[in-house]
Amino acid sequence: MTAGRPLRFFAYAWGEVSEDLAPTQFESVKRLGALGFKVNPEMVLAKDVDRLLAHYAHVGARRSDLGYDIDGVVYKVDRLDWQERLGFVSRSPRWAIAHKFPAERATTTVEAIEIQVGRTGALTPVARLRPVTVGGVVVSNATLHNQDEIERKDIRIGDTVVIQRAGDVIPQVVEALKERRPRGAKAFEFPQVCPVCGSHAAREEGEAVRRCTGGLICPAQAVERLKHFVSRNALDIEGLGEKQIEDFYSRKIVREPADIFTLRRRMSAGAFDLYSYKTKPDGSRALGKDGKPIVTNKKSIENLFSAIDARRQAPLPRFINALGIRHVGETNSRLFARAYGTFSAFRNAAIAARDRDSAAYEEMLAIGGVGELVAQGVIDFFGEAHNRAAVDRLLEEVQPQEMIAAADAESPVAGKTVVFTGSLEKMTRDEAKSRALALGAKVAGSVSAKTDYVVAGADAGSKLAKARELGVRVLTEAEWLDLIGA
Ligand SMILES: [Zn+2]
CATH class of the missing domain: 3.30.1490.70 (Dna Ligase; domain 1)
Structure with missing residues (x-):
């Protein structure tokens, strides 16, 4: 692709030369x-x-x-x-x-302020401008970044604004010329709901960005969410990768996670067809001896359906991770799965925790590793009716397994608090952590008197020193692997 582009350059300098090209x-x-x-x-x-x-x-x-x-x-x-x-x-x-050179500037008017929803759900305001030429380029829109930016600069629809284009950066609105503001122009009210799907748009404390919480159903986010849903750390459906998701989404065959599990049924009912058929030179389908069309990729489609069926009994942590709840990735999904045991318990707790004075909220924060931000992500997700409905549809197809805690109780590290420090040889830090969590240990980031073990790899620094100071038991990587029977 790059070779096909008309790229040219001026030579301004040189690299290695055997002798100077000239003295100047x-x-x-x-x-x-x-x-x-x-x-x-x-x-x-x-x-x-x-x-x-x-x-x-x-x-x-x-x-x-x-x-x-x-x-x-x-x-x-x-x-x-x-x-x-x-x-x-x-x-x-x-x-x-x-x-x-100074950034090139021009003056124009704001005709509208539109909200774009990105694939992560971020709501970004964009000023639609009366087209104006800045540095030889016609500019008709400029980013307003976020809610705070609009408020700080007090930019209103109808305002005459100064815009600038510096280098190849997206044009910015520098300021509104207040003296030219039309009478009656009102301060822009940032929407509280996603303009694409109508879900509540939440803004976290300390964050400038407002985000759509309709993750599972919002078309602006759907493709990315679906890709995450089937990805390796989530439901891990073999044969269903990013390409297929994009294809299925654009053909309107899969719009939300539950649709993946109804593919076979809907195809049997004739709603669509995933098969490719052998065609004759005139374009018509070639027929086999039985008089039916010859299917060329029947096997791969059947394999895909089997891979999907194999995930109808999804492990709970994977199922939670697959939902793409904000701040809830692999590690936190495992924490929730362990703490609640079943999906319905998790969901009920998340709905009850909406009330900050509830025991449910307190219990959620009491889960080691779960902070307010994570809890908020979960509460927002289940607080959105669209998401609850999408999850209900999904649960008609998938039964997340109960998390069995029995194996953990026998593990020598169950309930122990472990800190990993230094570089490990046999595994990455993340692998070590998830292994420890799977065995029922709690993994902490810093050493305290409550720490049971510090596993010190090569070049362990201050955490190791702290452990020695507090008399916390220090293990080498090999001793740790011994302890967990690996
Ligand atoms: Zn949305």
């Missing part, structure tokens, strides 16, 4: 030109600062006619032996300096 910058570049490289015809040799500035002004005036984008000019010391003596400060040369 200017002559070296000329020499590169003589050797056949394209060099910039705007390059000049200036004798003093006034001439540099005059050239800066000259290039600035011609900027929009150059045929390519620039954001300034660069001045370089001409003599290469002086360049060498001046040297570098970290990676910046002392013998070259960029003189940037």
Whole structure:
């Protein structure tokens, strides 16, 4: 693809050369030109600062006619032996300096403020502008970043605004000209619901971004959510990858997780067809001896259906992870699965925990590793009726398994608090953690008097020192693996 693009460059500098091209910058570049490289015809040799500035002004005036984008000019010391003596400060040369042009600005009016929903559910306001030319480019919209930005700059529909385009950055709204504000222009009210799916849009404390909570059903997020749902750490459905999800979604065969499990039924009922048929030169389907069309990929489709069926009894942590609840990934899904044992208990707790004074909320926060942010993600998710309905539809097809705690009780590390530090050899830190969690241990990030074991790999630092100070039992990686019987 890159080869197909009309990429060209001007040679401004050189890398390794066996001998200097010339004693000066200017002559070296000329020499590169003589050797056949394209060099910039705007390059000049200036004798003093006034001439540099005059050239800066000259290039600035011609900027929009150059045929390519620039954001300034660069001045370089001409003599290469002086360049060498001046040297570098970290990676910046002392013998070259960029003189940037001011960002190009223009004035226009805001015709509308629209909210875009990204694939992570983030609501981003965009100003639709009366088209205006800035630096040779017609600009008709500009990002407003988020709710705070609109409030801080007090940008309203109908306002005359100054916009700027710096380099290749998306145009920004610099300010609203208040004196030109139309009478009656009202402050913009940021929506509390997702404009795409109508779900509640929540804003976490300390976050500038408001997000749609309709993760399972929001079309703006659906494809990404579905990809996550079938991914390796979630339901892990073999043969159902990102490509198939995109294909099924665009053909409207799969819009939400439950649809994956009804594929076979709906196909049998003739709602759609996933098979590919052998065709004759005239385009008609080739028929076999039995008079039925010859199916060329029957086996792969049957395999896909079997792989889907194999996940109807999903392990609880995978099932929770698959839902894509904000802040609830693999580790937290396991914590919830262990704490609640069944999906219905988890869900009931999440719904009850909406009341901050409830025992359910208190219990959720009492789960080691679950903080307020995670709890909020869970509460928001189940607080959204659209999500509850999508989960209900999913539960008609999938029975998440109960989490069996029996094996854990026998584990020598069940209920113990473990801290991993240093680099481990046999596994990554994440693998070690999930292994420990699976055996019923609690994994903490810092050492305290409550820590039972510190597993110290190579180059363990302050945590190891702290453990020794507190008299916490320190294990090598090998001793730990011994202890858990690995
Ligand atoms: Zn939405």
